Amino acid sequence: MSDKNLYVTQPFLPPLPEFLPYLEEIWSSKVLTNGGPFHVRLEKALCEYLGVEHLALFTNGTIALLTALQALRITGEVITTPYSFVATSHSLLWNGIKPVFVDIHPGTLNLDPAKIEAAITPQTTAIMPVHCYGHPCDVDAIQKIADNYNLKVIYDAAHAFGVTTKTGSVLNYGDLSVLSFHATKVFNTFEGGAIVCPDAKTKQRIDHLKNFGFVDEVTVVAPGINGKMSEFNSALGLLQLGHIEKALLRRQEIDAFYRKHLSSVKGIHCLNDSGEIIANFSYFPILIGEEYPMDRDSLYEKLKANGIYARRYFYPLISSFPMYRSLPSAHSSNLPVATDAALRVLCLPIYPDLKPDEQLSIIDLIQRG
């Protein structure tokens, strides 16, 4: 049994000496931000790595979400999932948009396309789904609805770094996709994020918006924000990108080991076997069923008593927070699948530095029930 506390994630940090040359370059150039050389290099490197055409770096994923909604001039109502991190819906409220919650699919815990149409009103302008745990949404079904009703689609792709299907990067779907590079994510720049966009014109508009709306020294074309990623964070990203393959492989091993030992435990359901998808193994969610000897919260407490800090992602649902719960769509009768999942889910520790004996002790505690 490990004697140290284990958390659901631990930031991945490449060896410190490798960062020193980057810092020396920043110190000698004295270019600290405003689209400097590391910013330019990271945008290019990420486009290549992710298999996308255009990408704009941001100071964090939440500002990127806010800006994505501004860039497409989204107003009125937006259909979204209650089963996510609060930033998804908060980005709508910050833009004066009314979130309309639609239930999730029990198999993937992603927005259920079969339930979207019934929530569309004349005020609906967009759909904001989340690739929950990095598992791709049903992008084709969502696009079909968007096309039929002339809606924009903005993916909160905060979990979906590097996720690829038969048709390429999942980040190429929808009108825009938003990434987060927060410390807890698969790829991190301490704080950071990006918007993936389909064409150079859209990227240019987003680049203006993240720089107060400036297009040149004297011209401001929009009420923009300060969303620029600094040179320090951009350099961290370049360093991290050199290690990402190794980190993902280790995550894959951890995922496979959990599946091997937990799939046969009565009442434990491991979500989202990646199958044909090139996954990023960003989370390891399990659902605790009736046949398991204790309920989710009891297992959560038991693990915690043993120094294992699993997380109840996503509980509570976004729709149950005070700023959302009076919306008609927030009622649990509208969201039975999400309501149930939020009571059963537990995300287990998964990160490159998790040791095999630590993982075994987690598995052992869950197996013993």
Ligand SMILES: *Cc1c(COP(=O)(O)O)cnc(C)c1O
């Ligand atoms: C992490 C996360 C965000 C917010 O990203 P930040 O970079 O922390 O602002 C948004 N949505 C989801 C689903 C997330 O997991």
